[in-house]
Amino acid sequence: MVIKVSVYKHPDEFPDDVNQLFEAGAQTNVESSVAWYNNLVNAVYPGDVAICIYVLRKNNIPLAALPMRVTRSAFGQQAGSLSNYYTALYAPVTSSALTASDMTELIRAIKSAHTPLAAMRFAPMAPESADYGLLLQALRACGFKAFTFFRFGNWYQPVIDDWQTYLKNREGTVRSTIKRMGKKFANEGGSLELVQGGENLERGLAAYQHVYALSWKQPEPYPEFVPGLIRTCAAHSWLRLGVAWLNGKPIAAQLWIVANGKANIYKLAYDESFKAYAPGTLLTAMLMEHVIEQDKVREVDYLIGDDPYKKSWMSKRRERWGIIAYNPRSMAGLLGLMHEVLGRAAKHLKSKISKLSTVHALPKEQDAI
Missing domain, CATH: 3.40.630.30 (Gcn5-related N-acetyltransferase (GNAT))
Known part of the structure; x- marks a missing residue:
C-alpha cells in the first residue's frame, strides 16, 4: 500500500x-x-x-x-x-x-x-x-x-408533491399575496422572466446587478464573484435566474442554482421603491413552480440563515x-x-x-x- x-x-x-x-x-x-x-x-x-x-x-x-x-x-x-x-x-x-x-x-x-x-x-x-x-x-x-x-440554521423543503399541492400547504397570506399581487403586477405592465443562459444571459446578469445596486444590501466585497458564478452556472446548465420587470425596468432578481435534483436559493434582491408589488414573493413562486414541475427537484434549499420569511416557503430546518x-x-x-x-x-x-x-x-x- x-x-x-x-x-x-x-x-x-x-x-x-x-x-x-x-x-x-x-x-x-x-x-x-x-x-x-x-x-x-x-x-x-x-x-x-x-x-x-x-x-x-x-x-x-x-x-x-x-x-x-x-x-x-x-x-x-x-x-x-x-x-x-x-x-x-x-x-x-x-x-x-x-x-x-x-x-x-x-x-x-x-x-x-x-x-x-x-x-x-x-x-x-x-x-x-x-x-x-x-x-x-x-x-x-x-x-x-x-x-x-x-x-x-438552514431551512429546506423536501419535494414530494406537485406545485399545486405544495402551494396549498403554504400559509394563506402567501397564497393570497401571489394571487392579488400577481394580477396587479401584470395589469400594470409587469412580467417575470426566467434566464438559464444563451443570448439572454448578459442581459439577465445586467438586470441582476442593477437591482442589487438599488436594494438594501451592502455592495459585494468581491464584485466579480457573482457574475462569475452566474456565467459558470449557465455553462453547466445550473442557472435559474429570475427577473421581475415592470414596464421594461428590472425591479427584483433571484439567483437559484439547480443541479443533481436540488435547487439552491443563492441570492435575492429587489428595489425597495417597488416593494408594494411584492416582487420577491412573485419571483419565488415562479421559480418554485419551475423547479418542482420542470426540473423535478427532490429538495429546495434556502441555504444560510434563520430569516423569518423562509418559514413561509420551507417546512424543515437543519444546522x-x-x-x-x-x-x-x-x-x-x-x-x-x-x-x-x-x-x-x-x-x-x-x-x-x-x-x-x-x-x-x-x-x-x-x-x-
Missing part, C-alpha cells in the same frame, strides 16, 4: 484523476465542484499563495481532497477551509473507499507540511455527514484538541456547524486552546446563572385560603 499526498495551488493544476474526484463530489454538492472552486479562487483569492488543495492518493487512486488556505502570522500558521461567506456548505471531497485511517494520514501530512501548525478550522459543514465525523476523528488522532461550533482544532504542541495552538476552553466555560457558567435567575424570578404560589 502506497500513500501519497499532493498539493495544488489552483484547480487549473488538477490532473484528470483529481478532476474526476471533484466531479464525483459535485454530484451531492455543487460547492464541491471544480467549477465552484475555480470561480472562488479567481474572484476572491486571485494569486493567493496561501491556497493549498491537498489530495491523498492510495495506490495511485485519489481518495480525498481538502481545499484549504494556510495563513502565516507572528503566532504561527493556521489552516482553514477554502471558503468564505459565499460558501453555504463545505465538505472534504472524498471517495466512498476512504477510511478513517486514510483521513488521518491526510491530516498528518498537512500538519507536517506546515510546522508549527497552530490550528485548523473547517466550516460550514453538515454535522450529520460521514465526512464531518471522519474529520473530527482524524484531527484528534493527530494530536489536535478539536471542538465543534454552530454556524447557522450547519464547524470544527476548530488546536495543536497543543504549538505555543499559539496552546494559547488558542486555553482561550477556547475558558470561553466555553464562561459561556456555560453564564447560561447556568441565567437559568437560575429565571427560576428565582418566578412568582411563588399563593397559599390556599
Whole structure:
C-alpha cells in the first residue's frame, strides 16, 4: 500500500484523476465542484499563495481532497477551509473507499507540511455527514484538541408533491399575496422572466446587478464573484435566474442554482421603491413552480440563515456547524486552546446563572385560603 499526498495551488493544476474526484463530489454538492472552486479562487483569492488543495492518493487512486488556505502570522500558521461567506456548505471531497485511517494520514501530512501548525478550522459543514465525523476523528488522532461550533440554521423543503399541492400547504397570506399581487403586477405592465443562459444571459446578469445596486444590501466585497458564478452556472446548465420587470425596468432578481435534483436559493434582491408589488414573493413562486414541475427537484434549499420569511416557503430546518482544532504542541495552538476552553466555560457558567435567575424570578404560589 502506497500513500501519497499532493498539493495544488489552483484547480487549473488538477490532473484528470483529481478532476474526476471533484466531479464525483459535485454530484451531492455543487460547492464541491471544480467549477465552484475555480470561480472562488479567481474572484476572491486571485494569486493567493496561501491556497493549498491537498489530495491523498492510495495506490495511485485519489481518495480525498481538502481545499484549504494556510495563513502565516507572528503566532504561527493556521489552516482553514477554502471558503468564505459565499460558501453555504463545505465538505472534504472524498471517495466512498476512504477510511478513517486514510483521513488521518491526510491530516498528518498537512500538519507536517506546515510546522508549527497552530490550528485548523473547517466550516460550514453538515454535522450529520460521514465526512464531518471522519474529520473530527482524524484531527484528534493527530494530536489536535478539536471542538465543534454552530454556524447557522438552514431551512429546506423536501419535494414530494406537485406545485399545486405544495402551494396549498403554504400559509394563506402567501397564497393570497401571489394571487392579488400577481394580477396587479401584470395589469400594470409587469412580467417575470426566467434566464438559464444563451443570448439572454448578459442581459439577465445586467438586470441582476442593477437591482442589487438599488436594494438594501451592502455592495459585494468581491464584485466579480457573482457574475462569475452566474456565467459558470449557465455553462453547466445550473442557472435559474429570475427577473421581475415592470414596464421594461428590472425591479427584483433571484439567483437559484439547480443541479443533481436540488435547487439552491443563492441570492435575492429587489428595489425597495417597488416593494408594494411584492416582487420577491412573485419571483419565488415562479421559480418554485419551475423547479418542482420542470426540473423535478427532490429538495429546495434556502441555504444560510434563520430569516423569518423562509418559514413561509420551507417546512424543515437543519444546522450547519464547524470544527476548530488546536495543536497543543504549538505555543499559539496552546494559547488558542486555553482561550477556547475558558470561553466555553464562561459561556456555560453564564447560561447556568441565567437559568437560575429565571427560576428565582418566578412568582411563588399563593397559599390556599
